[in-house]
């Protein structure tokens with residue numbers, strides 16, 4: 001017997017395993033419900049052991065267990081208590097197929113992440129980052145109203161945003177459901193070397209959720225990702241900025257690059273559209289992308305840049321003393337959207353803390 005379609009438009013196999021979640025089922029069961037965020041099982045049907053948003057080996061490596069993460073609404077939560085519902089089966093499969101190989105890569109020395117992407121492509125890193133991003137947002141579901149006040153000018157509607165998470169969810173499930181993913185489905189991914197400056201932390205994390213953009217700093221390496229741009233942001237970043245970054249980046253510079261990726265993504269004139277093609281007879285799932293031949297940008301909106309930047313590094317305002325002496329003064333400068341910590345007044349890369 002082949003795959004069948006349920007009333008809500010999901011596809012299930014003969015054992016009831018969900019091959020494809022309709023947006024409705026994804027929202028009802030996973031975003032709003034308590035079902036396993038991978039297979040969709042109800043907690044009453046299977047054994048559950050919840051999954052950390054940031055995997056345990058990462059919490060151990062960077063000594064994050066008792067430390068806190070600040071949620072978008074300002075509330076602090078301990079990293080080790082930041083979990084989403086996951087069944088034992090999916091948790092162990094994820095450990096074996098994603099976390100184990102990724103921990104070997106991250107533990108492999110200063111250039112191992114770059115080398116891994118160069119040798120094996122971006123799929124594994126994309127899925128790993130996608131899982132963190134998805135878990136983080138599923139965790140934030142109860143904070144939605146407060147999250148919304150941070151959306152500049154209501155650019156993305158509520159239901160549209162769930163839709164975007166639905167796309168990431170469909171992609172990251174490829175370790176669980178064999179899925180053919182067109183190359184164009186993948187978003188921008190960039191790995192850059194970092195220098196230690198500012199806080200002594202080896203670990204840093206940031207996301208700009210309206211732009212589906214995320215950054216992770218692991219020791220001397222920063223990873224930037226956009227999930228839904230089919231590499232549009234990266235192509236413009238390569239063209240206009242990457243060559244000018246002539247050395248390892250600082251913590252704040254990493255956050256400016258995250259802002260830049262988010263800006264480029266939000267300014268894409270024509271957005272890629274993602275679709276799942278389901279061949280229920282031959283039992284094949286394929287994710288495809290429709291996008292323009294050449295991405296184009298809309299006029300740069302500095303007000304949006306200012307808001308994104310304040311979200312990205314407003315918390316570090318004391319490190320921006322050159323911009324003002326109080327939080328309000330620094331905020332005002334950042335909100336103009338014109339501030340850069342990457343380049344000096346004549347456009348040269350800032351390679352040390354001297355003029356900060």
Ligand SMILES: [Zn+2]
Nearest residue numbers: 036039087090
């Ligand atoms: Zn599961």
